Amino acid sequence: MxxxxxxxxxxxxxxxxxxxxxxxxxxxxxxxxxxxxLPCVPYTLNNPIFNDTTLCLNSLxxxxxxxxxxxxxLKYKWQKSLDTQSWTTLNYSVTNNFQDTLKxxxxxxxxxxxxxxxxTSIAQLINLRPTYLCxxxxxxxxxxxxxxxNIKIAGYNYGGDTLVNSTVSN
Numbered sequence: 698m699x700x701x702x703x704x705x706x707x708x709x710x711x712x713x714x715x716x717x718x719x720x721x722x723x724x725x726x727x728x729x730x731x732x733x734x735l736p737c738v739p740y741t742l743n744n745p746i747f748n749d750t751t752l753c754l755n756s757l758x759x760x761x762x763x764x765x766x767x768x769x770x771l772k773y774k775w776q777k778s779l780d781t782q783s784w785t786t787l788n789y790s791v792t793n794n795f796q797d798t799l800k801x802x803x804x805x806x807x808x809x810x811x812x813x814x815x816x817t818s819i820a821q822l823i824n825l826r827p828t829y830l831c832x833x834x835x836x837x838x839x840x841x842x843x844x845x846x847n848i849k850i851a852g853y854n855y856g857g858d859t860l861v862n863s864t865v866s867n
Contacts, residue, residue: 698727737770737811744819745807751824752799753831758823762793762807774808781820799823 703722748759762773775795776784781804788795797805804820 698729700725700727737814740765740816742807742809742816742818745805745821747805747821747823749823750821751826753826754799754828756799758797758799758805760795760797760805760807762809762818765793765809770811772810774810775805776808777803777805778820779803799825801825 701722701724743762743764746761746763748757752758760775765771771793772789772791773793773795774789775787775797777787777797778784779801784806787797793809795807802822802824804822806820807818809816809818
């Protein structure tokens with residue numbers, strides 16, 4: 698495909714795309730591949746994969762639907778529920794990935810459809826961690842200081858690697 702931007706040739710009807718009939722402008726050639734959509738075929742749906750099944754309040758939940766055949770006509774409907782009876786649709790898209798901010802313990806599932814075929818994944822409960830296991834992320838706002846990154850209380854580590862004299866230790 699050729700795209701030509703002409704400057705100063707407005708109203709001329711004799712422009713040919715392979716010619717050099719203009720004084721100012723720009724020409725760009727693009728290679729375009731037209732790929733036909735694949736037909737919808739029945740398939741067995743796998744369970745969605747989550748980054749974790751127990752998260753802190755307001756944590757980011759990442760979900761993906763693996764093993765779905767590569768068909769351009771697929772649609773993904775991500776849903777959540779408090780009781781697995783009443784479902785709220787979060788997203789309706791053509792991608793197999795989705796993310797949500799966890800505000801409470803919810804069940805999550807995905808409905809994958811293609812044409813008249815649709816299948817629903819098994820619902821997965823994502824629980825909230827107890828608040829005592831959740832903490833604010835520490836950070837340093839000045840290069841003169843070192844972020845502690847981790848605290849240890851009663852034998853439990855909270856955070857990332859522990860810093861000892863500005864070096865990381867486990």
